[in-house]
Amino acid sequence: MTSNQKPNVSATAQWLTLDGVMPGFTTNQAPRSRDLEGLLVRTLWADGTLIDHNFEPDGLTWHYLTNHGDRRGYDPCEVFEIDEGLYYLQFQRDDRPIEAPSVFFDLTRGVGLSVIATIDDVTDGMLTVRHQFEPFTIVGSEPTGAMPVVSPVDAKGQSTCEIRSGIFVxxxxxxxVPRGAVIIADRRDEHNPRSRGAVFGLDSSGTETVHFTFGTDDTDGALLSTTNPHQER
Known part of the structure; x- marks a missing residue:
């Protein structure tokens, strides 16, 4: 390739695999929050399921109280503070490694949202990772915010949800490259945008899962453009 030639972005065989791009995402990350350690949060889901979330240092103990038998377990997790009273929890299930939940707890408003990433059977031409949005309420809190409303999934498998004013999932x-991502983006200040998220998918062999978080508070970069997700096209 000469200096005047542009790279062929359609040459997908040259794309890095998920385990190949991981170091670039995980080198510089935002600090984790310790605010929830020692806290027990009970959530109520649309189908009546109750789940206890017991936050421990670097991990989460969970227990299904209804509808799913006596299911319980422990998973290492990462917790990030997005805004006052709004926390983002990321983990991969040890009992079902093909699932990686992203859970958003709005302790101020008494509501939350879970986005469950699941790896499907790999088939040529088919998306490998699917996402399921499940809103919930926090037991013991009087919900003061509206339940998150999720946009329909488009042809590229993309979907969005405004979890707080100016903060989008x-x-x-x-x-x-078999992968999917969940991102929570704070766009309240267009000159200082912040984001957190996780990528989940398969490694170069197509047999092992790869799961990592990304996002920093580094504001040294330049803002290239802004897009209003509600703007009509």
Whole structure:
């Protein structure tokens, strides 16, 4: 390739695999929050399921109280503070490694949202990772915020949800490199945007899962453009 030639972005065989791009995402990350350690949060889901979340240092003990038998377990997790009273929890289930939940607890408003990423059977031309949005309420809190409303999934497997005014949860999926991502983006200050998220998918062999978080508070970069997700096209 000469200096005047542009790279062929359609040459997908040259794309890095998920385990190949991971070091670039995980080198510089935002600090984790310790605010929830020692806290027990009970959540109520649309189907009547109750789940206890007991936050421990670097881990989460969970227990299904109804509808799913006596299911319980422990998973290492990462917790990030997004805004006052709004926390983002990320983990991969030890009992079902093909699932990686992203859970958003709005302790101020008494509501929350879970986005469950699941790896499907790998088929040529099919998206490998799917996302399921499940809102919930927090037991013991009087919900003061509206339940998150999720946009329909588009042809590229993308969907968005405004979890607080100016704070959005979004998903995207890719089939060339089998992966999907969940992102929570704070766009209240367009000159100082912040985001957190996780990528989940398969490694270069197509058999092992790869799961990592990303996002920093580094504001040294330059803002290239802004997009209003509600703007009509």
């Amino acid at each position: 979004a998903t995207w999926r890719e089939k060339v």
